[in-house]
Amino acid sequence: MKQLLLLLTLIGSLFASAQNTGKIEGKITLGDGMPLSGATVYIEALDKGAVTDFDGNFTINDVAEGTHSVSISYVGFETVTQDISVTAGQTTMLNTILKESDSLLNEVIITSSKQPQKITDVPASVSVIRAQDIQQFPSFNIGELAARQKGVDFVRTGVLGTGINIRGFNSAFNSKNLQVTDDRVSMLIATGLPFGTFSTVTKDDIKRVEILLGPNGTLYGPNAHNGLVSTITKNPRTSEGTTLVFGGGNQNVITGRLRHAQVINDRLSYKVHFERTAGREFQYVDSVYVGNTAYTEERLDRDFDILRYGGAVHYKTGKQSELIGYYGHSNNTNLGVTNAGRNQIKDWTIDLAQLKFVSKNFFANAYYTWSRTDETYAINQRTQNYVSFIENGFSEEEAWDRALFEQWVPAFGIAIPRGALFRDASERFNAEAQYNNNWGNFHLTVGAQYQLDMADSKGTYLLDQDGPIEIGQTGVYGQFEYKLDSGWNFLAGIRADNHDLYGTNILPKAAITKAIDAGTFRLTYGRGMAVPSILNLSGNLFGGLVLGNGEGFTRSDGSVIDPLEVETINTFELGFKGQLADKLFIDTSVYYNMSENFISPLRNIADAENGIFVTEIGGQPIDDVVPGASASPFLLTYSNFGQVDTYGFDIGLNYYFSDAVRATLNYSYFGSAIDTDDLNNDGNLDGVVLESELPINTPANKVNLGLHYTKNKFYGAVFGRWIEDYDFFSGINVAAKTQDLDGDGVNEIVENAQVGRTWNYGPLGGFVIDANVGYTLNDNVSFGLNVTNLFDTEMREFVASPAIGRLISFELKYNLNFTKNKKNQ
Structure with a gap:
């Protein structure tokens, strides 16, 4: 009996809730009438929203009766905000045309967080072409x-x-x-x-x-x-x-x-x-x-x-x-x-x-x-x-x-x-x-x-x-x-x-x-x-005049060039x-x-003027890797x-x-x-x-x-x-x-x-x-x-x-x- 009463109470509350809510439907288009698929329609105060489908249509169900501020946004377009009155048990229509942003503050971008954001809300410095x-x-x-x-x-x-x-x-x-x-x-x-x-x-x-x-x-x-x-x-x-x-x-x-x-x-x-x-x-x-x-x-x-x-x-x-x-x-x-x-x-x-x-x-x-x-x-x-x-x-x-x-x-x-x-x-x-x-x-x-x-x-x-x-x-x-x-x-x-x-x-x-x-x-x-890129690490250009530094170098004076970090x-x-x-x-x-x-x-790590040449790469003789490199007056790395x-x-x-x-x-x-x-x-x-x-x-x-x-x-x-x-x-x-x-x-x-x-x-x-x-x-x-x-x-x-x-x-x-x-x- 208790279970039946609980069930009836639940049904009653759901019915009462339905009686106190309505829904918002509409279509989002561009200025030329083209449907805008993927636009976001959002009621921030209720944390409710929807994304438009292929034809630009959307539906938001179970919206509490009253007046709500609804925002419509899409990347690269101005964000539009409208106040909509919702009546319990009824459908409120919201059809909106979005236009490309003229104001820099209304623009929506996507790169920063991989989600649409108004440019002023982005936690980064952003320039947009x-x-x-x-x-x-x-x-x-x-x-x-x-x-x-x-x-x-x-x-x-x-x-x-x-x-x-x-x-x-x-x-x-x-x-x-x-x-x-x-x-x-x-x-x-x-x-x-x-x-x-x-x-x-x-x-x-x-x-x-x-x-x-x-x-x-x-x-x-x-x-x-x-x-x-x-x-x-x-x-x-x-x-x-x-x-x-x-x-x-x-x-x-x-x-x-x-x-x-x-x-x-x-x-x-x-x-x-x-x-x-x-x-x-x-x-x-x-x-x-x-x-x-x-x-x-x-x-x-x-x-x-x-x-x-x-x-x-x-x-x-x-x-x-x-x-x-x-x-x-x-x-x-x-x-x-x-x-x-x-x-x-x-x-x-x-x-x-x-x-x-x-x-x-x-x-x-x-x-x-x-x-x-x-x-x-x-x-x-x-x-x-x-x-x-x-x-x-x-x-x-x-x-x-x-x-x-x-x-x-x-x-x-x-x-x-x-x-x-x-x-x-x-x-x-x-x-x-x-x-x-x-x-x-x-x-x-x-x-x-x-x-x-x-x-x-x-x-x-x-x-x-x-x-x-x-x-x-x-x-x-x-x-x-x-x-x-x-x-x-x-x-x-x-x-x-x-x-x-x-x-x-x-x-x-x-x-x-x-x-x-x-x-x-x-x-x-x-x-x-x-x-470091692969070229930075393993380059070998012009017969060893340019070498990547993935393993480090030793010079004839005993000094060492450490490998790239x-x-x-x-x-x-x-x-x-x-x-x-x-x-x-x-x-x-x-x-x-x-x-x-x-x-x-x-930069050149050889110093021929002072008799300093590169002798080793990665602990082995450089000539074994690149023949003749030890005699080169230039070695760029x-x-x-x-x-x-x-x-x-x-x-x-x-x-x-x-x-x-x-x-x-x-x-x-x-x-x-x-x-x-x-x-x-x-x-x-x-x-x-x-x-x-x-x-x-x-x-x-x-x-x-x-x-x-x-x-x-x-x-x-x-x-x-x-x-x-x-x-x-x-x-x-x-x-x-x-x-x-x-x-x-x-x-x-x-x-x-x-x-x-x-x-x-x-x-x-x-x-x-x-x-x-x-x-x-x-x-x-x-x-x-x-x-x-x-x-x-x-x-x-x-x-x-x-x-x-x-x-x-x-x-x-x-x-x-x-x-x-x-x-x-």
């Missing part, structure tokens, strides 16, 4: 847009070459900020360098780029050392249509692109993309030195050609789950800058295949990367080899062919190995699984990742004569956030990575944010690390993002970094510096004069302090540590100022960028003012003169103005023009690179939106 920025930038190279972001060190090496670094220690071979595209690592396998022009995605398929400043790799990987760059492409279901682009410009540039996306039915959609871009690099021939005699790069080919294509199939497996298959390909022929001169990259291909599953609480991802080249070569080394044969009576044809592999030594009448050819047949496998969920104000994310690098240079630029070098890494991570109604938010995360060579490393992360009416304050701590960084940051006045928005942060075991650029502290602050201001006009001001300061008592910081190995021995390679001050205009069918922007002059050292490359590096009264560095094996043009930096304009002729056709370095200012941005002159590009775009056409029929 938005869809509108990309759409209104009439150039095939969206890398230029990174120059307009705060806290980003942007460099340009030519028509194609653009690169970014974050908060110091740049290099021609910089791999210290992790770059990902749609949850795929976008870094070359053996070198660890960002893909850059090797990317398989095209500009028209990129939805947005989110740049996180500082160590933020808890959810992404161990090598997000000083930053993370995440490129997110478009979902075909929310970007259905066809885009055709024809473009061109000076430097003989011509480009053609195609993107097509289509929804087949409620479950199936797909997209394909294609690009072919060709042109000619700026006129610039670098010096190549044999002793103190200067030659020029031999048979330099300035023509470049980029081919890329790919496609994805999206299949909805449920209302809130999706299976995605992707394949992409790129083929590159161009000039690449390295810290040992320039490379002639010829038909270097990258292929990617990915399968990814995404649902409300679970994420799984697996992909494979292939890298192939057979004809790429180092111009500097091949020129040196070629000269050695020509000057000793060999024919032009024989000299050029043999220059790929060897150098003639007239004193002995023999040829020695000095390979200039790069072959690559490297592969990489990645897999990841992740779970996330909410319980009230508590959000949890846990996951695991695996990466297996299989580097194979066919014995040309790695110590891999015995076969591919295989290195595996496994990482597990957890991150939780707790948000209080008072505006306080707490985050804690930890990552453990096990590396085949370096064992387990722990990366903690913590943040506190406090929301106020004007914005959000944040205090964060993060630990990051940079694991993992570089670590601990960062503390205080920031604020918010609204200072009615139309003035600010995003600012101040940070302090403590680095240990900083991995140096290439990598090593760890000791304790180095860096600090700085970034500030970004945006002022809206009107809905059509916005002004942007970004300023960054960077400083450093080297521990002069730590002999690991002795860059030239003379027993004395000087401030000048650490290659910071970052300007102390940089400013950019922009003015944006968008109204009706016209858009445009003008951007000025000033970089204070700064010294840059990377391998044999020097761009620096005249100075005495070791304090002996003699200037080792002289501006506009030969320094070692290269020519020093002086410090990098300067001031340039860029501008772009565009006009939308109708719903389908638009035209745009971009000018980089509008006034053709003489400015050199990178070592072993030309001064960047005026670069003009234009685009004629035809865009067919299927959804609009369907509505008009």
